Amino acid sequence: MLTYIGRRALLAVFTVWAISVLSFVIIQLPPGDYVTSYIAQMASMGSVVSDEEAQNLRIQYGLGQPIYVQYWKWMKQLAQGNFGMSMEWRRPVTEVIGERLWLTVVVSVAALLLTWVLALPIGIYSATRQYSPGDYLATFVGFIGLAVPNFLLALVLLYLGFTLFNANIGGLFSPELQDAPWSWAKVWDLLKHLPIPALILGLAGTAQQIRIMRANLLDELRKPYVVTARAKGLSWFRVVLKYPVRVALNPFASTVGYTLPYIVSGSIIVSLVLGLPTVGPLLLKALIAQDMFLAGTIVLMLGVMTVIGTLASDILLVLIDPRIRLEDT
């Protein structure tokens, strides 16, 4: 068991290093650099960056140096716990991300909870009442949830919210509370804004999880041990919840690996459409502006989260499912 975890952890460290190289290279791949995108941005807003200014900026940011020198500088900074300065925001990267990170977590966790709260019972219901009208209804709604792109749903809800309810457009706070210090009023305001993004973000996931839960459970329900347990006189409800559901949960544990990075990034497109102040749009903007350190840090963070998530799901699986534990030792 310990060697198993140890080996996984070692592999994880190596993977993180590879991710750091890859993320740095990928960010350097597009043509141009921060200065060219800065010039373009200024140009579209009706102002000019003179050749002198462009040259000065390149010198100040050290953009002329070869890529491995820049990577080495970045690594040295990282080793000291300094993630660098965002070129566009002109603030330490940690601050820029930090400010949005926990809001992202709030939105994502809300979406995730919603997914599970809806998906698990419906999935169980669908499997145990296979081919009942309820199952058909759940399947129907589930496929719609899977098929409709959630950004489109976001657009529709935004439009309806605006025309029918005169709701604020986008964001997680009302304008007057945006800047206010934290208070119960502000928390309440956040809670009021939360359902729509959570619903939209959660819907596609819910549909998917319902299908997974249903399929897994159906497999289990037909197994002899279930029949035996029933024959021994255990109530239907207890049998199902105690054994087959537990086994059917395995896939949930193994998706933790992808859930973790999702929680910190949120969905990029939906966040953009809804104007949510989360990490997703920040990443997109950083990539567009070629803000190396900011984009690099976010990509690295997502990579690390995936690695940690995978490691966690490996361990979780071992804990949930004795078969995996036995196979390995």
Added chain:
Amino acid sequence: MGKLWQKPQAGAVRSRLMVTLLAAALVGAAAAGALAQVVSKSNLVGKLEGPEVVTDPAKVPKKLSEAPQLAAQVKAGKLPPVAERIGQDPLVIKPLHDIGKYGGTLRGGFTGPADFWNGFRCCSGPDHLMFWDYTGDKPLPNLARGLEMQDGGRTWLLQLRRGMKWSDGKPFTADDFVFWYEDIYKNKDLVPTPSATMAINGKQGEIQKVDTYTVRYKFPDPYFMFPDVLAGSTDLAGQMYGYRAMGGFAPAHYLKQFHPKYVGQAELDKKAKDAKFDSWVRLFLAKNDWALNPELPVVSAWKTVTPINTPTWTLERNPYSVFVDTAGNQLPYIDKVVLTLAENLEVLNLRAVAGEYDFQQRHLDLGKLPVFLENQQKGRYKVYLDPADYGGDMIIKFNLSYEADPEIAKWMNTADFRRALSLGIDRDQINETFWLGTGTPGSVVPADSNKYNPGPQYRKLWATYDVKKANEMLDKIGLSKKDAEGYRLRSDGKGRLRIEIQTLGGQFVQYTQISEMIREQWKKIGIDLVVQEVERSLAIKRSAANETQLGAWNNDGSEHLFTFPLHVFPFVVDDVVSSGPLYARWFNSAGAQGKEPDPRMKELMEKWKKAFGVPEKERIALGKEVWKIAAEEVYVIGVVGLGPAANGVRIVKTNMGNIPARQYNSPDGKTPGISRPATFYFK
């Protein structure tokens, strides 16, 4: 009106962010309403008007007063009395309509830390030493009390306002100019490459202190353009440019703590490291950034209190503001400006429709005009259009120094080829489709009212729709052979003459879609146009590397020919769309690098350069000459211009006062800065 909604041929139009879907949905829904309300220039474009600067010393108000909360602070002993804060020489502005009322918060939107121009334009005052009158024509004293020419234009004496203060109450004096010049501008780390604005004929000038309130600028040659340079959006124009070590002055008493000359290198390096900057230069520039550093002493009407890199960029009145109205009330009237971050332009536009902004002009999309109009009552705002004075909301630049394909290079350097292409554009169709008829079809020359406009006949010169003449011209220059589909063949026998136009998506003007329409129109003159939308960094890289053929953009700023020349002739190498990067390099290096342009272009460049050193009358004549050559040679095709596409759609709450019916719309005028938002108020 059916034409209004006609879409251009889909062709290679690539879909951009899905977000546009929303716009489409909204526009569709509003279409019916919009068709009823006639979108026409006449009922949306008002009379050009604006506040005036009072320069007559006799009209300076004797008694000064201030906002109630400042008066309370004075009473509590936290601030000196208003007369002491403003000094002996207030900057008097006659509000457009009436003396306003104090109070209120102005709400607007911005798009992120790169949108600093948003605040510069609305809230800086502007803090230029000189600034334009509301027609954008004449530079008048602004923060400076006066500017006196001596020695035939070689020396300029700038008089400061006596007793004027920085926002922290420290005096604003000639020392702040000398500090900027000696310790910032001449510091090689802060300014590795000197600014062209401090030079005449390539020779750098100097700044000296005469006495506390007088500054002397000395240049080796006559520099008659100097007042315009101080008034325009240039490196010498004011504290806004501090983020790039420019501005012409800086608060010495504050910034010295971040300068190696005054604190020692070791200590400064530690300061930079503690703040997580990788060099003292970045630290210094961040500290000297008006939008970023709330501690920075400023001389603008409002000052930043929560910086631009947060979700709300908030500005508050500067208690030491030197601006006053004709009744002696210290400006601004409005207490606070709150700009909220919009993650994308669609959200910003939708918030404007929902009436969440009091005054918004920046980032509003002309294509959504019908939606804006439809929601006027509901959102309690009024829509104004501010058509600009530059000739092209859309222009097409020929890359004249193109080399990759000699055949295409040859044609692009043939005047009649360029003229024929220009004649092959049906500008009225484009104007109706994309400008909803609010633009003016024509050449690149600025508005007739502009002092450098060469004459009304140049608007239509080579800018009418004449397929027959275009075909004749193309036939005559040697492009008479056509293939089976009717496209003209190259003269070197390598098939069809195919030209590429580079466009950018996500801009105020839909360059790609308009180019697709032009592609269809040019079929009639046998020209095969390939429309290529590229990502913006790639666009700059390709332009700078001399790889592009045609490029679509606008010529905003060109109404101020001498401070914004880059869309008139090749001036900048790193540009989104360049009309000849090698020529630009040639021009900027005084012939040492790059490639020498043809004689006509050289003549244009010479005239432009010469204008800086001659008196105004001669300069105006030279400016007209420059535009004449530009229009005759068609180095750049003007498509539709004098329109409201860029920053020209304005939404203002109906309860605001001193709002001009139409304002001068120009980057140089820092619009709406030219309408002095400090005089706006809530009724």
